[in-house]
Amino acid sequence: MFREYFYFRKSDRRVIVALAVVAIFCIGILVGKQLGRTDATATADTDRQPETPAGSVQSGQPASPVYSAFDPNTVTKEQLVGMGISERKAQTFINYRNAGKRFYSPDDLLDTYGWTADDIEPLLPYIRIARRHDTAAPPDNRYRSASRTPYRRDTFATDTTHVSRYTSNKFRTLTLVDPNTADTTLLQRIPGIGSYYSRQIVRLRERLGGITRLEQLFEINHFPEEALEWFEIAQAPDIRKINLNRADFKQLAAHPYIGYEHTKALQNYIRLYGPIASVDQLAATRIFTSEELEQLLPYIEF
Secondary structure: OHHHHHHHHHHHHHHHHHHHHHHHHHHHHHHHHHHHHHHHHHHHHHHHOOOOOOOOOOOOOOOOOOOOOOOOOOOOOHHHHOOOOOOOOHHHHHHHHHHOOOOOOOOHEEEEEOHHHHHHHHHHEEEEOOOOHHOOOOOHHOOOOOOOOOHHHHHOOOOOOOOOOOOOOOOOOOOEOOOOOOOOOHHHOOOOOOHHHHHHHHHHHEEEEOOOOOHHHHHHOOOOHHHHHHHHOOOOOOOEEEEEOOOOOHHHOOOOOHHHHHHHHHHHHHHOOOOOOOHHHHHHHHOHHHHHHHHHHHHEEO
């Protein structure tokens, strides 16, 4: 019975197949036209968008900062932007300086509202403060508010009756300072050394157990080379030594010249072969290179 309803003669089947092919062809044409209109609309929208020049970003900053030596007391906004500072922060800096701010050391840049250590660190090797600025008396403490909010010129430009001035506490003549004993206040009296570098010097000597060579100060990121002449190490510095056989894993790994991997190798060696009794034995383990061992020797004992 079903065959009577669904059976088609050969000629009928040919007609049905032909109609199906025509229907599929028509559907394909309609779909193609719709896709074409969609592509045309997308192209038109793309054409209406403003072009961005190659190698630039919409923020107005260069894709790759270009650094050059500059004096923060004379640098322009354009120079700051060219070195990777955002336009907003660069303008804040210029406004602050126009209000009377003078910069006597690289750390003074941190007083600029909105600036952080991450902004300043890439600039440190390029800061060159003219002698007339780093030896002049710094401005009064209104430029160093707790909130580091920049002052407007009209808040103090016309009233000078209550202005107090401080004489710079920077050394005027060459004075030698021991980096192992000086506190941060004394360290900041050295030209070019501010609060950041003074803290880093104290942190370095605490981590090492003392400073044995002035060149170790260059382990501080961007430490100013011209400041080295103001330092002198005592003939017999009090160095804190670490016992390689008795110190625990944490103590050994915390030392800048040992670290995690060397500590693992040291403790594995001691567990297998017993305590290390001499420098020659330590060198024979080949855990440290000759350069690393020379650097480490003032700080170890057996």
